[in-house]
Amino acid sequence: MDAQTQLELEAAAFRRLQKHLMEERTDVQNIDMMNLAGFCRNCLSRWYQEAANERGIEMDKDEGRAAFYGMPFSEWKEKYQTDASDAAKAAFDASHQ
Numbered sequence: 001m002d003a004q005t006q007l008e009l010e011a012a013a014f015r016r017l018q019k020h021l022m023e024e025r026t027d028v029q030n031i032d033m034m035n036l037a038g039f040c041r042n043c044l045s046r047w048y049q050e051a052a053n054e055r056g057i058e059m060d061k062d063e064g065r066a067a068f069y070g071m072p073f074s075e076w077k078e079k080y081q082t083d084a085s086d087a088a089k090a091a092f093d094a095s096h097q
Helices: 003-024 032-038 040-054 061-069 073-080 087-095
Strands: none
Touching: 003 032, 003 040, 003 061, 003 073, 032 040, 061 073
């Protein structure tokens, strides 16, 4: 496989993951993703921001989140974020010491 095809396939897989998390599984909370997988939507938005910055594109945290979430993060939180359970918070704290 040539490098351009690989790049296009990786980009397509990323877009599919983004769509899955942003449109199909809005019920899954970031804290649950962190507890199970060690990353969440915010991580993905930060990685997007960092990739932009590495290429000389100025992008701050809020811009990175808006680019990944497809809306301002405050709007996402209002629409989809719920309060984390005590168990989820305890699991997060235990895994991030």
